[in-house]
Amino acid sequence: MPTIRVSSSSGPYDVVCAPGALSRAASLIARLGDSTGTFIVSSPRVWRNCGRAIASKISGKAAKNPILFDDRESLKRLSAVESISQQLIRAGADRGAILVAVGGGVVGDVAGFAAASYLRGVRLVQIPTTLVAQVDSAIGGKTGVNLPEGKNLVGAFYPPKLVIADPVLLSTLPHREYRSGLYEVIKYGVIADRELFVFLERQMPAVLRRDPDALGWIISRSIAIKARVVGADEREGGLRQILNFGHTLGHALEAATGYRRFLHGEAVGWGMIAATMMALATDGLALMEAFRIVRLITTVGPLPNVPAISGAKLRSIVAGDKKARGGRVLWVLPRRIGKAEWGIEIPWPVVERSLQSLPEIMAETQTGLAAARARHAKS
Numbered sequence: 001m002p003t004i005r006v007s008s009s010s011g012p013y014d015v016v017c018a019p020g021a022l023s024r025a026a027s028l029i030a031r032l033g034d035s036t037g038t039f040i041v042s043s044p045r046v047w048r049n050c051g052r053a054i055a056s057k058i059s060g061k062a063a064k065n066p067i068l069f070d071d072r073e074s075l076k077r078l079s080a081v082e083s084i085s086q087q088l089i090r091a092g093a094d095r096g097a098i099l100v101a102v103g104g105g106v107v108g109d110v111a112g113f114a115a116a117s118y119l120r121g122v123r124l125v126q127i128p129t130t131l132v133a134q135v136d137s138a139i140g141g142k143t144g145v146n147l148p149e150g151k152n153l154v155g156a157f158y159p160p161k162l163v164i165a166d167p168v169l170l171s172t173l174p175h176r177e178y179r180s181g182l183y184e185v186i187k188y189g190v191i192a193d194r195e196l197f198v199f200l201e202r203q204m205p206a207v208l209r210r211d212p213d214a215l216g217w218i219i220s221r222s223i224a225i226k227a228r229v230v231g232a233d234e235r236e237g238g239l240r241q242i243l244n245f246g247h248t249l250g251h252a253l254e255a256a257t258g259y260r261r262f263l264h265g266e267a268v269g270w271g272m273i274a275a276t277m278m279a280l281a282t283d284g285l286a287l288m289e290a291f292r293i294v295r296l297i298t299t300v301g302p303l304p305n306v307p308a309i310s311g312a313k314l315r316s317i318v319a320g321d322k323k324a325r326g327g328r329v330l331w332v333l334p335r336r337i338g339k340a341e342w343g344i345e346i347p348w349p350v351v352e353r354s355l356q357s358l359p360e361i362m363a364e365t366q367t368g369l370a371a372a373r374a375r376h377a378k379s
């Protein structure tokens with residue numbers, strides 16, 4: 001079964017990624033060694049959709065009595081970690097227990113942080129059920145929760161012992177959530193993998209249909225990139241920053257709109273267009289490459305409109321981001337498709353102009369694509 005090994009400070013772990021990987025869950029977990037019990041942490045919604053598939057593969061008490069918590073982003077809080085820990089105690093989980101997180105990024109981050117802190121650490125297995133979680137959040141060891149002051153402000157680096165990414169689990173994912181994950185896949189193509197980018201250009205209709213072969217391929221390709229990056233720089237001292245392509249502005253858009261207008265990937269979609277415009281404006285990217293990046297983002301579908309946000313407000317949010325260094329904002333910009341550079345300072349007026357140009361760029365790309373499609377249909 002296709003497996004990608006990730007190295008981490010607490011030892012290597014396997015990401016098993018293929019349609020049907022779930023069918024081997026019990027034996028893969030058993031390979032982690034003796035345990036005093038397996039405990040599933042999930043959410044009511046995920047369990048409604050995926051519970052039966054999981055329960056048929058992980059038999060016994062764990063699947064009959066999963067620990068469920070509400071995985072709304074607004075409830076990704078320390079109180080959820082406390083409640084999970086109390087339920088683990090009541091269920092008799094000791095230090096030999098294995099905690100299995102089944103869900104999207106919220107479940108993975110919260111359950112991961114619970115695993116990191118419960119009895120000072122129990123083994124963690126991630127079974128991601130969203131595209132974002134399969135290609136991103138379940139790999140790399142970042143766990144944590146939000147504070148009212150901001151996202152993911154309390155947490156730990158706590159790598160899992162095993163990740164099982166089965167694309168079959170994505171079949172019940174709402175389409176908007178699915179599309180949102182595709183922006184993260186495009187991100188990998190732009191920053192590190194031209195072949196993945198070209199595949200997406202050619203196969204987007206199949207990808208949007210969730211064709212199992214296309215989906216399996218883009219997921220394992222994305223995981224391989226994330227594994228390589230976090231394996232080389234777990235603590236984000238250098239290379240890992242490259243994964244923030246589209247995120248500096250994406251996070252600011254999410255924060256400025258109260259985390260209600262955009263799904264995370266959608267905000268990243270806009271952020272990638274803006275970063276592409278910045279690279280173009282500073283002569284760091286060829287026009288045709290920029291066009292292809294914007295066009296591919298557009299083909300995923302419509303993005304929620306960017307509301308009018310004052311330059312000053314945006315600047316204060318971007319400079320206050322936890323990844324800004326002493327108020328200095330450093331950007332990740334594409335240099336060509338498949339290669340990006342991080343740690344780049346950009347004059348603020350260029351940033352603002354890129355942001356202002358977003359609606360126009362989107363409209364023009366869509367018009368251009370519609371015209372091209374019409375020409376194609378006639379010929």
Ligand SMILES: NC(=O)c1ccc[n+]([C@@H]2O[C@H](COP(=O)([O-])OP(=O)(O)OC[C@H]3O[C@@H](n4cnc5c(N)ncnc54)[C@H](O)[C@@H]3O)[C@@H](O)[C@H]2O)c1
Nearest residue numbers: 045046049104105106129130132133136137142169172173
């Ligand atoms: N740790 C990291 O490195 C990292 C990286 C990226 C994102 N994140 C975090 O991940 C979170 C976002 O994760 P997400 O995009 O996976 O969203 P999510 O966890 O909020 O899930 C989205 C929605 O889909 C539902 N859902 C999940 N799987 C389903 C399925 N198979 N079928 C039907 N419904 C399903 C969930 O219940 C939820 O309502 C954010 O909190 C973000 O901060 C963490």
Ligand SMILES: [Zn+2]
Nearest residue numbers: 184247264268
């Ligand atoms: Zn992201």
